Amino acid sequence: MNLINLFPLTILKDKIDISDDEKALMINEIRDMKKNSKNTNYQTKTNAWTGDTQGYEFIHKNVKFQNLFNEITKRIWEYLNCVEIDSKLIDLYIQRSWATISEGNERIKKHRHFQSHISFAFYLKKNKQDSNLVMFDESYKNEIMPGIFRSDTALQKGIVKKMNPFNVTQAIVNVEENDIIIFPSKTIHSTQPTESNDERISISADIVCIAKDSNLLEMGMPPLNEWTKM
Ligand SMILES: [Fe+2]
Numbered sequence: 001m002n003l004i005n006l007f008p009l010t011i012l013k014d015k016i017d018i019s020d021d022e023k024a025l026m027i028n029e030i031r032d033m034k035k036n037s038k039n040t041n042y043q044t045k046t047n048a049w050t051g052d053t054q055g056y057e058f059i060h061k062n063v064k065f066q067n068l069f070n071e072i073t074k075r076i077w078e079y080l081n082c083v084e085i086d087s088k089l090i091d092l093y094i095q096r097s098w099a100t101i102s103e104g105n106e107r108i109k110k111h112r113h114f115q116s117h118i119s120f121a122f123y124l125k126k127n128k129q130d131s132n133l134v135m136f137d138e139s140y141k142n143e144i145m146p147g148i149f150r151s152d153t154a155l156q157k158g159i160v161k162k163m164n165p166f167n168v169t170q171a172i173v174n175v176e177e178n179d180i181i182i183f184p185s186k187t188i189h190s191t192q193p194t195e196s197n198d199e200r201i202s203i204s205a206d207i208v209c210i211a212k213d214s215n216l217l218e219m220g221m222p223p224l225n226e227w228t229k230m
Contacts, residue, residue: 005166007141011173012079012182016071016122027125029064030099030201048106048191052098060097060205068122068203069094072180076118076207079182090209090220092118097205099124102197107131113185116206123202126177130200133173133181136188142166 030051037043038055051057060069077087095116100108113119121133143149149167154160160167172192173181183189185206214222 003166007139009135009137009184009187010082011135011187012075012082012180013173013175014075014078014180014182015178016068016075016180017178018068018071022067023124025064026068027201029062030101030124033099034101046105046107048100048102048108048197050098050100050108052096057096057098059099059203060094065097065203069097069205072120072122072205075180075182076120079118080209085209089212091212091223093208093210093224095206095208097203100200100202100204102131102191102200104197105193105195106197107193108191110136110188110190112188113206116185117209118182118207119185119187119204120180120182120207121175121202121204122180123175123177123200125199125201126175126179127198127200128176129194129196129198131192131194131197132175134190134192135171135173135183136190137169137171138188140169143169 033051033054033056034049036055037049039053042053043049051059059065073092076092080087080090102108140146140149148154148160149163149169151160155163175181208221210224211217211220211222214220214226
């Protein structure tokens with residue numbers, strides 16, 4: 001007997017090694033951003049601090065993050081290569097980028113990045129106890145009985161004996177400091193619930209792919225210089 005698994009979600013995971021001095025500069029810069037938050041009402045008790053909601057949504061323009069973003073750019077191209085997107089035919093644009101800080105039980109709830117194509121999370125500061133990343137499936141391809149793999153009672157009654165890689169609808173991606181995770185922006189994700197975040201710091205950004213030439217190309221965004229402001 002063979003089981004054939006088709007149509008995976010592909011996520012790239014890699015390490016980016018940056019000197020401790022450079023990391024300390026970035027961490028201090030992010031702590032300053034948090035101190036000078038512009039919209040403190042936005043953060044509730046259990047929500048992590050997210051810089052994009054606090055006036056700091058373009059950290060890729062900050063020279064202290066330049067080297068990191070150069071390294072990230074190389075990984076984004078590698079990710080595109082894995083799904084056979086030809087780097088010679090598209091341009092990449094970073095739209096916005098921000099840091100997040102989680103303390104204690106603070107978390108980032110389920111969300112997706114609607115306005116972009118590729119997103120990433122880089123873990124600038126993370127210890128073992130800090131929360132990992134959680135990814136959610138929306139296609140439920142093996143869910144023969146609708147809802148059955150998302151039902152607590154189906155597990156409790158034993159109709160679903162256990163979760164395995166063929167039936168899970170959410171999965172924890174374990175991450176360490178200096179890891180980067182690259183994924184399609186449309187993928188729903190969150191941080192893992194925990195009580196013990198010890199100033200976990202991550203950096204995220206949204207990236208779009210633009211066709212260099214849209215002639216005879218139906219899909220994909222046409223070159224920006226062809227856009228006309230209305
Ligand atoms: Fe996100």
